[in-house]
Amino acid sequence: MFEIRDAILADELDAIGGLPTPASYRAVLVRKDEQDLFAGLPTRDKDPRKSLHVEEVPTPELGPGEALVAVMASSVNYNTVWTSIFEPVSTFGFLERYGRLHDLARRHDLPYHVVGSDLAGVVLRVGSGVNRWKPGDEVVAHCLSVELEDPAGHDDTMLDPQQRIWGFETNFGGLAELALVKSNQLMPKPAHLTWEEAAAPGLVNSTAYRQLVSPNGANMKQGDVVLIWGASGGLGSYATQMALNGGAIPVCVVSSPEKAAIVRTMGAELVIDRSAEGYAFWSDEHTQDPREWQRLGKRIRELTGGDDADIVFEHPGRETFGASVYVAKRGGTIVTCASTSGFQHTYDNRYLWMNLKRIIGSHFANYKEAWEANRLIDRGLVHPTLSKVYPMADVGQAAYDVHRNLHQGKVGVLTLAPEEGLGVRDAEKRARHLTAINRFRGV
Template identity: 55%
Template sequence: MDALTEALLAGVDAEKIEEISLPDTYLAAHLRIDDLTMFDGIQDRDVRKSLHVDHVPMPVLAPDEVVVAVMASSINYNTVWSATFQPVPTFDFLRRLGREGGHAARHDLPHHVVGSDASGVIVRVGAGVRNWRPGDHVVVSCVQVDDQEPATHADGMLGVGQRIWGYETNFGGLAHYTVVRASQLLAKPAHLTWEESAGILLTAATSYRMLVSDNGARIKQGDIVLIWGATGGLGAFAVQLVKNAGGIPVGVVSSEEKADILRSLGCDVVINRSEIGLGGDDALTPERTIEMGKRLGRAIRAAVGEDPHVVFDFIGQATFGISVFVVRRGGTVVTCGSSTGYQHQFDNRYLWMNLKRIVGSHAANLQEQWELNRLVRLGRLSPVLSKVYPLAEVAEAARLVQLNRHIGKVGVLCLAPEEGLGVTDPEKRAALGVERLNPLRAAGRNAPFEPAKSQERAA
């Protein structure tokens, strides 16, 4: 353990942090460029074979950046994409970023430190940083933008220079330290632990932009919102946001176990897709898509009497045609991803003749993230953490997400030696109640971390 880590865990005063030297190297979950072809000809791209946890060099700090000692992080699906080198190797992103020169050249390395969520303590600030100082407790936004690009000042997500940190950049959050821009920082909610706060910002802010923001569906009181994958990280936050807005969430899940979990989140209507014949291995023909849309529509109308105003879709190929069919006349399908495939097929007659809209959405700008983080700080939005792993077991955590064997968010302890640390407002935490803060874990389905049983891995 390096001296700075020891001091932080011992609770050193904020003013003394800068007196302790940064380590030359730090422990990080990373990919290696030498492994790019390791999955050629292999169907199961097991992320446990490509994710390494070892020491990497500490990068030089740019004037607009800070170094954060990462207490906790979480697994997002972009880490699975990175570790499978699909749909494109992320080293391509790093090479392209490096060609910009200057401090950007640091990112083009033979290793890629991944991870797009983090909570922790600032330990260094660059010469151009004004609003943050060592000792501040922060959560990190996944979005890096170019503040010298005009489009960024209308909406940070519209800038050509916008990138997702830890996926399209290096020095990500699944590590003991990370280097991020000051414009990525928000204050950590004081009533949450490190691991709870580290599992919120990416997915919850994405859901916020999709549903609440002027850049998304702009849901309102009484709106019926169909949510695919409603017990996942995106979906579980979507359920809460719809409830907060006075809407009616209709969650779709794949099993009765997940249906019970969804009810514990307060979802008004829960549809088990296996019970109404959705899914399966049959080819997704146009005819079958419409038939499944009719089945789903009947189930929704039986429950709430109307078709949905909005459909929240990140599943992609397997659901998108159904989403376009089932949303009401004049309704909106909002999409932020395609976990089952990017090539979507839908019957355009149901779109144009019924004046429906498709809205593409990606992550969230800093203002949207601030608004989302405010809801968390007010206790209006709860973490959806289900399981926590130590950094040494990050590959197992990523594999769990890769196989869709998780619910909510999977957390990773980095410098934090155990769960439950980082709370600086225990009174508010007690007032809100631990069960409300941890609805998925309070249901008794996911106990705190236990070391994973050893599994055979290919050499």
């Protein structure tokens, strides 16, 4: 691994293909024999620092249509938190079911799970049948792993019955020195970004693109009022940028004055600090308060000059979903993913059916959508929202920050890269966008 890292740092990428494949590598993982570690504890008290381990693991066999990538940097997503706290289910069930699919998939069913659904790095090896990519290519990876042997997947790969999220429902994820991906997960690394910056957008940027922009999601148009929950967070920060770029009118919901200031630096003008304004959508654990829905709807109309939300960008889930359905305009759209505050949603269906609203479920993105989202990053139209970077040894703390919402934007993790700031190829483009690239840093 040191030879590979040193070749990358020395810009000797043509030599990468001639270096031997390491027999093992360091990876962030959870252990199958610890999947009951947090049994009986409430979600908030489950601590990723206790369950995420950095260990040496064997390098997996490379199969047809796959690539082995030397990972310079990765990032923490909420699915890493779910994996680390074994909630709502242990991910080892995913690996067991995948392992039964065919002989090559059996590699994934192991007593440990290497996690992580983002990476930026350099292609080390490619399997048979891979023509677009070669050793030495600088890449990022999106997290859709799909078998593509079912006709259902050939219209939209997210509808393939064997669609999985790499590093969550598969093994050999990106929080490691090496990662195993399918070649159709790879995309060009934006040349003006560092390794850690390039690793940050993948999952959330692609998810926001499908959820908000794509015809498979809300199909946002110019002039749409878009209510964005958690607008300074890992997902919402990209939705906010896309709404502004697309001529929409974002109404950004945040939870502190500091977060309100961040979204304003992105260009958002309509901001609701839900903590300062005291919104409490549940009067107790079992009862929602429709008066708070009404108060939120009134506040949105005050900010927009009388308009309700055409689109509600919904991802908190249980805590906010009743309010989201209520405040969407007549004929409006609630597009939902993630459910980070709980998967069991309760809402008053009268406001949905009688006002002809729609709920659209959205999950990650297909290759085309992920490629378009990455192109926005590469063109400098959407920027990474990286706020803090940890070394791989401290990945438990990074996941803890995300779990406890102590972060802004995205939290990065250095894997092979020895320090921040490396990997920039286009300094001129970077200089044009440096203020926006660093918008979240140190917040």
